[in-house]
Amino acid sequence: MVNQLDEKTLIENAVNGDQSAMATLVDSHSARIYSLAIKLLQNEEDAEDVLQETFIIMLKKLNTFSGKSSLYTWLYRIATNLALGKLRSKQIVNPNEDINNLSESSYLGKDIRKWVNPVEKDQDQSIMKSCLEKAISKLPDSYRSVFIMRDVEKNSTRQTAEILGLSEANVKVRLMRARLYMRDRLAENMKCVEVITT
Amino acid sequence: MNAHNHNHNDSIIDLVQKHLGRDLGAKAKGELKHHIEECPDCKVYVDSVEETVKLYKSIDSATDIPSGVSERLFKVLHLKKDS
Incomplete structure (x- = not known):
């Protein structure tokens, strides 16, 4: 886990195309995002999809990240929305009476x-x-x-x-x-x- | 604590729920603490729900990302893990 000051520099470097900075950011947050996805989806395959999609979006849109919240909070929201979308798309009938x-x-x-x-x-x-x-x-x-x-x-x-x-x-x-x-x-x-x- | 045999007014039940949701101010906390000291049903209710949440968090914290999942993530992103 990197500290907030280092993370700001890493984000700037990643936005400028620094692959090492991108890798460090992914490595730093991937376990928590995967864990969140597993908890929400209860399915390893779906959780891995959400994990990958979250970081694909991060790399594409990191230049739009305002820095008002922490990077984890931003990623957390992306991952949660993706996971909920997956749950909705499956339209699982609730078996729990x-x-x-x-x-x-x-x-x-x-x-x-x-x-x-x-x-x-x-x-x-x-x-x-x-x-x-x-x-x-x-x-x-x-x-x-x-x-x-x-x-x-x-x-x-x-x-x-x-x-x-x-x-x-x-x-x-x-x-x-x-x-x-x-x-x-x-x-x-x-x-x-x-x-x-x- | 059960609605069938526990005739509390709604305000106490609301206090208990807010307490469990960490949404309680200092004054209300005091009010609830006072009530719980005199009400064993509420004490069991609050303790048991708090303990369940605590237990779930304690078993949940061990989740790690499997190495294969991490490797595939870096591959999809075209990044090297130690670059």
Whole structure:
């Protein structure tokens, strides 16, 4: 990872055709962009497409980069839009009925009476990892995007709404439901949690 | 905490959601903290959702770019990795 001052020089050099500067910029940001694409798309082949398209656009349009945001933020937006475009073009019918059927009365999720930090409880990490990965892959795209952008990538509600083309209220509702869906799937696999079944 | 047995007014539920979304000001944080100290249902709810998000982030941080993916990227861009 290069620092911001070095990055500014690298961008100037890359715009002037310096191939070494271009390579350094690509090398510096490609892992994060690939990781983002994997999280949003849940598919390695599609994530690689998005990765390549993002950096093709970067090299073509770097002269238009204003520098008002960081280069990563600029790339992040390009990659997110490409990933969302891919998801839309596939028009995947959402197979996850659980989350769509949540009514207002059940929006607080399962009735969990007892929750012990599973790390402190020394619960098997591989089981938790596996059930969280399964849960994130089962989340509908529109919920997973919000969860990743808000809770993992730390975007604000407003930024997430802008990037995804949603209202802020819609982002909040989807985020709340996505978190609860993840928590409830985790709870089902945890010995230290007491869930009341109604 | 469940809507069936937890008769909070909307303002407390809104506070909890804002807290989880890191959208809470200092005054409201104090108000929520006070409520949570006296309400075990809300405490379980907040702790469990926060812990789930934290756990997901901890398993997520290990994602690396596979070397083959990186090589193909540089090839498509007509760049040399160590140039």
